[in-house]
Amino acid sequence: xxxxxxxxxxxxxxxxxxxxxxxxxxxxxxxxxxxxxxxxxxxxxxxxxxxxxxxxxxxxxxxxxxxxxxxxxxxxxxxxxxxxxxxxxxxxxxxxxxxxxxxxxxxxxxxxxxxxxxxxxxxxxxxxxxxxxxxxxxxxxxxxxxxxxxxxxxxxxxxxxxxxxxxxxx
Amino acid sequence: xxxxxxxxxxxxxxxxxxxxxxxxxxxxxxxxxxxxxxxxxxxxxxxxxxxxxxxxxxxxxxxxxxxxxxxxxxxxxxxxxxxxxxxxxxxxxxxxxxxxxxxxxxxxxxxxxxxxxxxxxxxxxxxxxxxxxxxxxxxxxxxxxxxxxxxxxxxxxxxxxxxxxxxxxxxxxxxxxxxxxxxxxxxxxxxxxxxxxxxxxxxxxxxxxxxxxxxxxxxxxxxxxxxxxxxxxxxxxxxxxxxxxxxxxxxxxxxxxxxxxxxxxxxxxxxxxxxxxxxxxxxxxxxxxxxxxxxxxxxxxxxxxxxxxxxxxxxxxxxxxxxxxxxxxxxxxxxxxxxxxxxxxxxxxxxxxxxxxxxxxxxxxxxxxxxxxxxxxxxxxxxxxxxxxxxxx
Numbered sequence: 179x180x181x182x183x184x185x186x187x188x189x190x191x192x193x194x195x196x197x198x199x200x201x202x203x204x205x206x207x208x209x210x211x212x213x214x215x216x217x218x219x220x221x222x223x224x225x226x227x228x229x230x231x232x233x234x235x236x237x238x239x240x241x242x243x244x245x246x247x248x249x250x251x252x253x254x255x256x257x258x259x260x261x262x263x264x265x266x267x268x269x270x271x272x273x274x275x276x277x278x279x280x281x282x283x284x285x286x287x288x289x290x291x292x293x294x295x296x297x298x299x300x301x302x303x304x305x306x307x308x309x310x311x312x313x314x315x316x317x318x319x320x321x322x323x324x325x326x327x328x329x330x331x332x333x334x335x336x337x338x339x340x341x342x343x344x345x346x347x348x
Numbered sequence: 349x350x351x352x353x354x355x356x357x358x359x360x361x362x363x364x365x366x367x368x369x370x371x372x373x374x375x376x377x378x379x380x381x382x383x384x385x386x387x388x389x390x391x392x393x394x395x396x397x398x399x400x401x402x403x404x405x406x407x408x409x410x411x412x413x414x415x416x417x418x419x420x421x422x423x424x425x426x427x428x429x430x431x432x433x434x435x436x437x438x439x440x441x442x443x444x445x446x447x448x449x450x451x452x453x454x455x456x457x458x459x460x461x462x463x464x465x466x467x468x469x470x471x472x473x474x475x476x477x478x479x480x481x482x483x484x485x486x487x488x489x490x491x492x493x494x495x496x497x498x499x500x501x502x503x504x505x506x507x508x509x510x511x512x513x514x515x516x517x518x519x520x521x522x523x524x525x526x527x528x529x530x531x532x533x534x535x536x537x538x539x540x541x542x543x544x545x546x547x548x549x550x551x552x553x554x555x556x557x558x559x560x561x562x563x564x565x566x567x568x569x570x571x572x573x574x575x576x577x578x579x580x581x582x583x584x585x586x587x588x589x590x591x592x593x594x595x596x597x598x599x600x601x602x603x604x605x606x607x608x609x610x611x612x613x614x615x616x617x618x619x620x621x622x623x624x625x626x627x628x629x630x631x632x633x634x635x636x637x638x639x640x641x642x643x644x645x646x647x648x649x650x651x652x653x654x655x656x657x658x659x660x661x662x663x664x665x666x667x668x669x670x671x672x673x674x675x676x677x678x679x680x681x682x683x684x685x686x687x688x689x690x691x692x693x694x695x696x697x698x699x700x701x702x703x704x705x706x707x708x709x710x711x712x713x714x715x716x717x718x719x720x721x722x723x724x725x726x727x728x729x730x731x732x733x734x735x736x737x738x739x740x741x
Contacts, residue, residue: 180520180698183385184379184380184381184398184525185379185380185381187380187397187398187401187402187405188401188402188528188554188557189382190376190379190380190402190404190405190407191380191401191402191403191404191405191406191409192406192409192557193376193379193410193483193695194373194376194377194380194402194403194405194406194409194410195405195407195408195410195411195412195413195639196409196410196413197369197372197373197376198406198409198410198413199409199413200351200369200372200407200530201369201373202351202410202414202423202429203350203351203352203370203417203423203429204351204352204354204365204646205351205354205355205362205365205366205369206351206353206427206428206429207428207429208393208410208429209369209370209373209457210457211455211456211457211460212456212457212477212481215456215474215477215481215673216478216481216485217477217480218478219479219481219482219485220429220482220485221604223482224563228587232703234485234486235489236484236486236488236489237485237487238502240708241642247675250631251362251363251366252723254363254364254366254367254370255366255367255370255373256370256460257367257370258366258367258368258369258370258372258373258374258598259370259371259373259374259377259457259460259461259464260370260373260460260461260463260464261367261370261371261374261464262370262371262372262373262374262375262376262377262378262461262464263374263377263378263383263460263461263462263463263464263465264374264376264464264465265371265375265466266374266375266378266379267378267383267390267461267465269465270378270379272378272383273465274465274466275466275468276468277467277469278385278386278453278462278467278468278470279385279469280386280389280467281387288469289468290468291451291452292385292395292452292453292454292472292473292476293406293452293471293472293473293475293476293479294451294476295447295449295450295451295453295473295476296452296459296473296474296475296476296477296479296480297448297453297476297479297480298444298445298447298448298451298452298475298476298480298485299445299449299455299456299459299473299477299480300369300448300456300477300478300479300480300481300482300483300484301444301448301480301481301483301484302414302435302441302442302443302444302445302446302447302476302480303399303441303445303455303456303480303481304441304449304480304481304484305437305439305440305441305444305484306434306437306440306441306442306444306445306487307431307432307434307438307441308431308436309445309455309456309457309468310445310455310456310457310458311373311429311455311456311457312431313438314403314407314541314621315403315406315407315410316429316431317430317431318411319406319409319410319414319431319506320405320411320414320425320428320430320431320504321411321430321505321506321516321520322430322431322433322503322504322505323433323435323500323504323505323507323508323511323592324431324433324434324435324438324500324504325431325433325438325502327433327435327438327439327442327503328438328439328441328442329442330442331438331439331440331441331442331443331446331623332442332443332445332446333446334442334443334446335442335443335444335445335446335447335449335450335730336391336392336446336447336449336450337392337446337450338443338446338447339446339447339450339451339478340393340450342692343450343451345390346451347386347389347390347392347453348393
């Protein structure tokens with residue numbers, strides 16, 4: 179069956195705003211994703227080498243000793259996000275094993291760059307103490323000054339590099 | 349009164365709430381098309397401005413809802429987590445993320461949705477974010493000075509610009525609408541087949557929605573955010589019990605102990621008249637007037653205290669102490685206490701102490717040895733929950 183078209187961007191944005199407000203109203207804090215990514219990474223590291231987690235300060239704060247890295251509300255939100263995406267993709271006939279890429283780029287290049295871009299994103303998100311969801315969206319809505327300067331930096335960084343990597347997407 | 353503290357209903361309820369919010373979040377990202385890297389990346393080539401439109405509409409919608417409910421007294425904004433400002437680390441991290449975005453095609457949240465809809469690139473991107481987060485943990489020790497610099501606990505755009513919250517909300521809303529307008533007019537012109545430049549928007553729904561958003565923003569500005577006394581009227585009942593049971597009245601000995609505790613950052617505010625303050629005051633005390641306690645900059649400072657910060661009010665007039673406590677509490681000051689019976693009680697407590705040398709204005713911890721251990725009931729309990737909130741940690 180043909181994939182259904184996406185929702186109007188402003189309508190989707192308004193819904194996103196309502197969800198974000200709901201998050202504030204129920205939990206004090208907004209939305210987030212990168213905190214959970216960090217926790218998954220620490221849990222994976224701990225499964226292989228718990229002593230390494232205990233010795234690196236940044237990891238220890240998340241999952242040292244008896245503390246389980248995944249036992250946190252941010253991880254629950256990530257699982258929810260995954261389930262929401264899965265159900266919605268299924269209902270709109272967009273659940274399909276495929277690679278999203280520009281027409282001129284090979285699948286292998288695209289996959290290597292997805293991994294590399296993800297690594298940059300993960301590094302930057304920890305550097306900035308939050309990602310597009312936790313900093314830009316959530317902090318932006320409650321007028322955090324740092325979140326706004328962060329958001330501008332993300333767009334600047336992306337636009338500055340966009341021309342050099344145009345072959346990836348066009 | 350919002351926000352509801354879902355965590356008081358137990359861990360299971362709290363986790364279910366977070367999962368439910370996540371489910372709604374994932375659904376919205378998916379229907380917006382954010383599970384598809386081509387759609388996201390098109391933003392950076394001005395071909396499809398969905399990311400900008402959806403993101404800013406989301407920010408403005410949530411912003412209007414938060415500050416409207418706050419203005420109307422349904423939500424206590426001082427309890428809402430505001431991301432701390434680490435100005436330069438945020439900018440550097442943002443630039444790195446921007447590069448990652450245009451190379452990899454997602455951000456962490458959207459890659460989760462992409463992976464959920466079986467996009468192989470989304471799955472790899474997500475794995476990459478975990479690798480990147482790990483690399484950060486391994487390397488942060490090399491530049492921890494920079495990473496922890498240029499920090500402000502709770503800095504709003506309104507504080508930064510010196511505007512009211514209402515004016516800032518109007519500016520953000522109007523700014524977003526101006527960008528949307530520019531995008532709509534440009535998109536129409538760049539579409540194939542291209543329409544000639546035209547200033548008029550043809551979609552009456554867009555015009556209506558924009559007018560509504562701007563109207564709400566202006567309403568928020570017009571209403572203003574509630575004064576501390578108005579906030580106390582609406583939310584005070586939840587704290588009244590602390591006053592009734594005297595759980596916020598700190599015994600002089602506990603004060604002396606806290607003062608000598610290097611792990612606590614103690615702020616003492618003396619509200620007594622000038623003459624009394626000049627005659628005698630605690631060495632640690634700052635002399636402030638009752639009016640000062642509603643001053644935005646002054647309260648801003650108290651809000652920047654670390655989690656182990658404790659604020660103690662000192663005055664001989666207990667009614668005034670209670671009024672001051674309510675005023676600051678309504679503005680979200682945490683770990684707030686009153687010195688029981690003020691300076692009169694202080695002098696009385698230490699009147700016959702035989703510790704030498706003894707300075708009444710700055711007692712050393714030795715003075716505690718002159719009293720039995722159970723001479724007072726400890727009241728100070730550090731509350732750090734609000735500060736610890738936020739999903740990025």
